[in-house]
Amino acid sequence: MENETQKTINAQAAAWLARLHSEARLPADEAGFQAWVAEDDRHRAAFEKLTMMWDAATGDGHVAARPRVSRRAVLAGSVVAAVAAVGGGLMVLKNRGSQSFETALGEQRKVLLDDGTQLTMDTGTRLVVTMGDQRRAVDLLSGRAHFVVAKDSLRPFVVTAGDRQVVAVGTAFDVARDGDELSVTMVEGKVIVHQSGHSVRDRTLVAGDRLRLGRAPGDTKQDRPDVLVATAWQAGRAVFDNTPLNDAIVELNRYDRRQLVITDPAVGDLRISGSYETGASEAFASSVAELLPVEVSHQSGKIVLNRK
Structure with missing residues (x-):
């Protein structure tokens, strides 16, 4: 040997x-x-x-x-x-x-x-x-x-x-x-x-x-x-700091087959902060509904965020 x-x-x-x-x-x-x-x-x-x-x-x-x-x-x-x-x-x-x-x-x-x-x-x-x-x-x-x-x-x-x-x-x-x-x-x-x-x-x-x-x-x-924050994705997290809801959803949709959708442009302009688990879009939507004037509905397998 x-x-x-x-x-x-x-x-x-x-x-x-x-x-x-x-x-x-x-x-x-x-x-x-x-x-x-x-x-x-x-x-x-x-x-x-x-x-x-x-x-x-x-x-x-x-x-x-x-x-x-x-x-x-x-x-x-x-x-x-x-x-x-x-x-x-x-x-x-x-x-x-x-x-x-x-x-x-x-x-x-x-x-x-x-x-x-x-x-x-x-x-x-x-x-x-x-x-x-x-x-x-x-x-x-x-x-x-x-x-x-x-x-x-x-x-x-x-x-x-x-x-x-x-x-x-x-x-x-x-x-x-x-x-x-x-x-x-x-x-x-x-x-x-x-x-x-x-x-x-x-x-x-x-x-x-x-x-x-x-x-x-x-x-x-x-x-x-x-x-x-920039490398939080490696731990399965997405961290947002006063981020437009539209941008946050683009990031989270990369990880989940259940896509988040915004139908009202005014909702997309709302700001969100926090650390969220990737691949858990339902939990994110529930959190957003608690923090912002937004309600959650489900249409054709998608998670829809609308203004209350």
Whole structure:
């Protein structure tokens, strides 16, 4: 076993982690795992390290829909491990090609890359991950994701959204994409935001910064929001501060099949503040009816807010 490289051992550890958490696990898998651990102290160390990363990634996550895990996914060559656990979903990716991920309405998902980078995908998010020898790349096609990037000075971590790129080495940040609009919120560390093909200077963001880029090259806004509020979605919350009811409903409708609807424009202009659970539109409507001059009705499976 001395000829095994650390990368090989890490890949084996990821495979065992996935297999032991699979619904298709067999008694023979547990026996095989114990034999693998006993072969080499490096096996045990790698598995314990990966388990700690898994626990850290899923300890307080909010996942509305638990991803299914098939034995084929566990044993596939391109993806060494795809695992799910009660209370949080995590996929462990070991891939030198590209792999696509997508979350459904109301679903959130965690992805652990083989370099230790953790991704948290919000509802309605599509992205493609490519782990190469020269760089680590994510193409964010739509939605929002949080990245806790493992340090690797030889392989920068690049998130691409259209013609914009967010370049990091080791840091934590959110990136949200809605068509040609982009928002980057820094939690810790530093990133560089680059806009290809535009005569716009690169922006360096540090912890606490938020950069919002519109469709036009010069449509740029930078501020320093409350980071806990800006990243509350990761805990399954939406926080509003004197927010127009119309805007609050747009945000909450991203998480729930039961859509909130306003028929009176004057109601949409009313302001709301508070912290609300995502995916719980009925509870939100009841709260609004207590706080504002609004009544709730139900039509064709939708929750309608009207003026009292």
